[in-house]
Amino acid sequence: MKYFIATVLARGKRESLPIYADNKKDALEYAKIKSTGILIKVVEATEPLDSQFIRFKRDLFQNFKKKKIKPDFIIAAIRQLAVMTNAGISIYDSLSEIASASDDEALKTVFSKLADDINSGHSLSASMENFRYELGNLTIAMVHLGEKTGNLDDALYSLADMLEEIRSNFIKFKKAMAYPRNVMVAMAVAFTILISYVVPEFKKIFESLNAELPIPTQILLTLEHLFNNYGPYVLMSLIFSFITFRYFVNNYKNFRFGWHKVLLRTYLIKNIIKFSTLNRFTLVFSELLRAGIPIAEALDTSIEMIDNLPLKEKLYSVRITVEKGGALNKGLKDTQLFENMIIQMVSAGEESGTLDTMIQKVAEYYKMRFDAIIDGLSEAIEPIMLFFMAAMITLLALGIFLPMWDMGNALQGR
Structure with a gap:
């Protein structure tokens, strides 16, 4: 959001x-709605620091107040x-009945x-725009x-099926991640205990030697x-960093774009995001084409539901190509x-007039690719898990035993 100052003449005073x-166009519209006097001008300005702080605090609390609806409830x-x-x-009676029974x-x-x-x-889709997060x-x-x-x-039936499929994939993802997650948590707990209780005992011995310690130690x-x-301070710093990071991701598009770009370069995650996004994009696109929606308009709607901004930007270029008359x-x-x-x-679908069918087959292909990644997730994560385990064990072993060996050699006169 940009900050504008609207100058209004009301009751003879500016x-x-x-x-x-x-943008300025939206600012003019908002100014006309909010003001009761004569609108003179609207100019973009630098937001005062106190206003920035108030907005930061408001947005921060709003982010934590927001709650996504549980998948099982939204599907039902x-x-x-x-x-x-x-x-x-009627839609009104249906929504009221579902709300009262939930x-x-x-x-x-x-x-x-x-x-x-x-x-x-208001239309249902326009009303839902206010609850895009939920x-x-x-x-x-x-x-x-x-x-x-x-x-x-029909669209709602299809939506329920898609949401069930997404829910199923999420459950498969959680199951695939359960073993690596549990192992990493156990390693973190063991490492913390060793650092907090075992290493201090060795520290006393090392300090009594007054010798130069190796880098691992x-x-x-x-x-x-x-x-x-500084344990509590480190923990608070991590929590504060997470909250701040989440605030910037939710409220600043450029920051969110950069973060999404990083995710698309991250091992494993990039393929999960790519294939799940392309699966949903082609699935919605094929449904729109089957319903007789023009290609350019169908692309607009399909691209709008994409969460990852770099992928959204790339796919929007397809809309521009089609709008200019390209294939x-x-x-x-x-x-x-x-x-x-x-x-x-x-290309074959465009030439034969069966584009919707071909796009549906493309959606099935990307679903197959996505399912294959999820099914092989545990095996793919194992090398990373083994690397961290080896690094932790090596650090502990070298950090504790290298000075012990030096001390033993010194005692033997070597």
Whole structure:
């Protein structure tokens, strides 16, 4: 958000009105709504420090107040909404009934507010925009599809199936990560105990020698000093760093873009993000094409539900290519995200008029690739886990035993 100052003439006096908006056009609109006088001008300005602090505090607390709806509850609610919509029950009554019957407080709050917005004349997808964090991009994209095609119930059924598939993949991911996670936690606990209770005993012996200590021993003693003297401060610093990092990721697009770029270069994570994103993108895109939505418009909706910003930017270039009259396969090829086989399939679909079918097959291919990564996750993580274990054991062994060997050699007169 940028900071603007609107100058307004009210009751014969000039007043300055602070406005937060993405651009000057939006700032003008907000100024017209907020002010009761005559709007003279709107200019971008530097936000005062006290206002920055107040906004930082407000946004920080808002981030912690936000709660994502539990996957099981949102899937059940979406499926229930699909059934009720198919039965001819109004959206307002359906949302109100689901909200009153739900045990999840986050879902109850969101669906109640959605019902109020519907009652005020807003569309369901427009109302959901205010709850993008709680509901997710995919939910909003599929509801938007249903409203465009006039088959909201079918779109909701498809959405429930997609969310169940995502939930299933997440459970598989958690199961695959359970063993490596438990081993790493056990290693961290063991290392902390050794640093806190065992190393101090050796430290007394090493200090009595007054000898020059090897580098591994110096590292161990430094860690011991930090743990035993500044442990709570280190922990608080880590927590504060995490909170600050989360705030910047949620509130600053450039920072979030950079973080997403780092994730796309990280071992294993990059493939998980890439294939899950391409699977969802092609799945929604194929549904839109099957519903008769023009390619450019279908691309807009499909790209909108992507979370990773660098991938979103690359795929948006496809939209620009198609808008200029270029072929879809050329736009996809220029992103360098798709294999030649996929480009050939899309090209064949464009020539034969079966593009929606081909895109659906592409979605199935990326689902297969994603499932293969999840299934082999434990084996892929093992080398990393072994590396950390070896590094920790080597540090402890060299840090403790090298001075002991030096001391033994000294006693033997070597």
